[in-house]
Amino acid sequence: MSAPTDPVHLIADDYVARLAEHEPDAAQAIGRSDGPDLPDLSPTWLQEKYALQGEVIARLDALAPATGDRALRSALRERMERERLLFDTGFTPRLVAGLATPIHLVRYAAEGLTLTPDAAGEALLRRVEAAPVATRQYIESLRWARENTRRFSGGGVAPVRQLDTLAAQVERWVETDWFGAIPVADHVDDAARQRLRDAADATNAALAELVAVLRDELRTVAPTVDGVGVAVYPRMAAAMLGADIDLGETYAWGWSELARLVARSRRLATELGGTGEDPVRAAAALLDADPLYRLDGIPAIRDWLRVRVAETTGALADAFDLPDAVDRVECVVSEASSGVVYYTPAPPDGSAPSRIVWTIPSGVPVAATWQEVTSVHHEGLPGHHLQFVVTASDPGLHPWQRHLCHIHGYAEGWAHYAEQLADNLGLVRDPAERLGLLLGQIWRTVRIVADIGLHTGWPVPEGALIPAQPWTPALAQELLERFALVEPALAGFEVDRYLGWPGQALAFRVGARLWTQARDAREVVDGEAFSLRRFHRDALALGPMGLDPLRERLLG
Structure with a gap:
């Protein structure tokens, strides 16, 4: 074996x-x-x-x-x-x-x-x-x-x-x-x-x-x-991340990040034509109706998804060593649910390809690309699909790591890290797509403060983006709808998910923070010899593991 x-x-x-x-x-x-x-x-x-x-x-x-x-x-x-x-x-x-x-x-x-x-x-x-x-x-x-x-x-x-x-x-x-x-x-x-x-x-x-x-x-x-x-x-948070964190510091950082991202989204939305008390929602309505970002019909949505994934793959050669199997991914559009994008990896026996699935509301085959580009980067490349294929293609890793070691902080942290990385590499093409990126980051940041607050009982602190008050599920849902423009039904499901999986919500943005901190620490160690491509190669070559041991191995 x-x-x-x-x-x-x-x-x-x-x-x-x-x-x-x-x-x-x-x-x-x-x-x-x-x-x-x-x-x-x-x-x-x-x-x-x-x-x-x-x-x-x-x-x-x-x-x-x-x-x-x-x-x-x-x-x-x-x-x-x-x-x-x-x-x-x-x-x-x-x-x-x-x-x-x-x-x-x-x-x-x-x-x-x-x-x-x-x-x-x-x-x-x-x-x-x-x-x-x-x-x-x-x-x-x-x-x-x-x-x-x-x-x-x-x-x-x-x-x-x-x-x-x-x-x-x-x-x-x-x-x-x-x-x-x-x-x-x-x-x-x-x-x-x-x-x-x-x-x-x-x-x-x-x-x-x-x-x-x-x-x-x-x-x-x-x-x-x-x-x-x-x-x-x-x-439970440590188990989900594979890392011990200072919860108090993380809670404060989450609120600081939320204020920063919301302010940035409002400035960008104003530049995109958003007006009134809620320029982000106004700008989103304009972009949803813009023919440049509007897709009508299942074939159009599927074709756009396939082309975008292919173009992204071709643009990543300078930042990654791409395995041949990275091209073995099926782009699927489903009318089974509300508008989310998700990834299913190929089974260990290779009997089926990996899949990037874009679900849309049944009977409403219309979608806007500006807000979903960051989901494609998260679920596809350089996110989940790239990480999975690199792991599964490495014969030097033990089968347990290649196929069975599932750690939320490692996988979701990488995928959320990949969203910002995609922007840094020029894969986010215009201000509209960047607004979509920001809304995704706001969504994951609400997860931090809501998950910690709901499970620990810590209240909303003085000086936060909203008035100090106790946490309730209704408040968490309100923040998702208000600042991240999450649809009400999905926002309600999200909050139920946080409550059912304590700590898992931290895996995304806190996981990405830990990935970024490991990269920054590696850059200090390497000095002028630091290479982003080499960092990604070395990090992914270690295989899935908790984020504490990952950092130790990268710096050791």
Whole structure:
């Protein structure tokens, strides 16, 4: 699997081999075709994995100092400790939220796929057929966490808001027969179609059970307070970032940044023709109607996305060593949701390409490019897609780092760092696109102050951009709508997301700050010999890791 004589690689090999018995991504990462169809969501595996991570820490600590692959050792040691910490807070066992929870993994395993009369179609059928078992395993884990609530510093039941959010989501999946509506290609035989129908019916039944558990069992004992509190939050933030930060300093910096960015956006909006008390909103309305930035129809949106990604790729050669696989990305336009852009990396087995997806409101195939360019840089290049392809293409990295080491601060911090980098490299072409960049930065800065405030209970301070007052979810939503021009429905979802994933909201702008600080420190060390291209090459070559060990390796 990897370097046979390196003791750190051998420890990582053993860890991934154990994961591969329970998690499809791990099996794919080491080239196994006999892995499970869906992740094991049972409480038994939750506890076994926790113990396994403790074993990995003990084995790493037993090695002599500086033994083996030091980058992998730092990355693996930090992640095992942080993941166990998340378990100890109760976050992992009780995880219920409107985004990226265990039950979402079941849906994502089929999302965007079509039932075809080939091996890929058979694999899809097996995943849907496995969904009822995975759903009931998740139910068992939620019940186990509730029964063992005293074991966890943050409790064993998610707050009422998160239970209600997920219950409503899952209920919609059942009502719309989401699994039964998976597209079926021509020439798929009747037997396969019936298997899909039977599996969808069984999955709907299991999902209905989940809704009942969320509403009838857990809600009666769930906390009504959303924040995790000042004792738990710092540890969760550190786990999300892979770095320890001064929360008080970060909170103050967030408010300072928000004031700076809002003032800058107002000046730029005025230059773009915005007038009145809210020149940013006025300028946005003008730009949305400007034919230069307006796209009408799915083909026009898709073509623009493809051309912009291709042009960006060609413009990055001076700042990056680009792998050949960077061109293997599919640009997709979906009418399934509100207007956001997101990225899905290729699976470890390479069976599908990476995808940059632009979702637009169903029935309204109109989009404005000026505000989405920065999302393309974040999700595509030089953001998530570039980082993912560099990582996945490096045979010198252990499979665990290439495919399984997911750290929000590293990945989202890089992608947000890449937004500003794109402007510095001349990829943001005019003041309108720069306004879009600023609105994206304001959005991520509201996340900092809102996430810290809502979870710690710290109030809005005197002298901030808005009057001093206690935090509420409604206030956080108001700031997103007012300063970042986030649509109300999306702003509400955003706030629910912050409350369900404590600390994750810091990964973007605070993560980017840590990336920038590491680059600046490296520039001081290198002096006149500093090269941006070499910094990016060296940083990404280390592979995904917590931002504290990343800085240590870059400067060491």
